Amino acid sequence: METDMPLPLDHQKGRRRCRDRGDFKPLEEFCASSKRPGGRGSYRKPCFNARSKASYARRVKEQYDPEVKPAREVPDGHRSYADCGTVKPVADFPRNRSDSTGYATYCKPGHNTRTREAKQRLHGGNREYHLRRRYGVGEKEFQELLAEQGGVCAICGSPDPEHLDHDHRTGWVRGILCFNCNGGLGRFKDSPESPARAITYLRGTTWQRVLIHPGVFQMCSPTRGRPPSQRS
Incomplete structure (x- = not known):
C-alpha cells in the first residue's frame, strides 16, 4: 500500500536550500524543474544564470579557444557601448523594440555613423x-x-x-x-478635381484692377462681392 513520504527538510514549508549559497529561500526564487520535488530546481535563478554563463564560456573556450571576456557590470539606467566599451546612460541610445532592453546596441552618434557608412558601402x-x-x-x-x-x-x-x-x-x-x-x-x-477648382477660382473670382477714369483704377471682382475700399 502506497503511503505519502514526508519531504526532506529543505523541501518543507515552501523553502529550499540553494546548493551554491547554502541558505534557505522560497521556492519561487528557484528555477522551474518538473523533475524535482515541488517543481523547482536545486539552484536559485541568479545562481543558475551564473552557472549557465560559466558553462557556456568554458565550452566555447574548449572548442574555439578564444578569449572569453567576463560580463561587464553596468549600473541601472545605463548601457555599455559596444564600439568603445564605455558605459553611457540609456538616454544616449536610440530605441529598439527588437532588443530585450528596449534600446539599440550603439549610442546615437555611433548609430548615425554606422548608418552613413552602411549607406555609402551598399548604395x-x-x-x-x-x-x-x-x-x-x-x-x-x-x-x-x-x-x-x-x-x-x-x-x-x-x-x-x-x-x-x-x-x-x-x-x-x-x-x-x-x-x-x-x-x-x-x-x-x-486629386485632379482640386486643381481644376483652383483654376476656376483664379480665373473667375480674383480681384482685378479696372480703369474707371483716366489714371484711376478700382479693384473689383468680376463675379461676386464688392470692391475693397483702397483705390489707386
Whole structure:
C-alpha cells in the first residue's frame, strides 16, 4: 500500500536550500524543474544564470579557444557601448523594440555613423539609398527622366528640379518637380478635381484692377462681392 513520504527538510514549508549559497529561500526564487520535488530546481535563478554563463564560456573556450571576456557590470539606467566599451546612460541610445532592453546596441552618434557608412558601402551614398528605398529607382534613372523633361520641372518649367513625384496609390513614378509644385500636389492630395477648382477660382473670382477714369483704377471682382475700399 502506497503511503505519502514526508519531504526532506529543505523541501518543507515552501523553502529550499540553494546548493551554491547554502541558505534557505522560497521556492519561487528557484528555477522551474518538473523533475524535482515541488517543481523547482536545486539552484536559485541568479545562481543558475551564473552557472549557465560559466558553462557556456568554458565550452566555447574548449572548442574555439578564444578569449572569453567576463560580463561587464553596468549600473541601472545605463548601457555599455559596444564600439568603445564605455558605459553611457540609456538616454544616449536610440530605441529598439527588437532588443530585450528596449534600446539599440550603439549610442546615437555611433548609430548615425554606422548608418552613413552602411549607406555609402551598399548604395554609394544617402541619395541613392533614399531613391532606391522609397521609389525603386536610382540616380541614373532620375537623370534620364530629367533629361526627357528637358531639365525643367514637369509642371511650371523651372530649371533644375530635385523632387521625384510618384502616385501615392500605385507607387509609380510620374515625373520630377520643383519644391513648390511637388508640395502643391501634396496639398491637393493627388486629386485632379482640386486643381481644376483652383483654376476656376483664379480665373473667375480674383480681384482685378479696372480703369474707371483716366489714371484711376478700382479693384473689383468680376463675379461676386464688392470692391475693397483702397483705390489707386
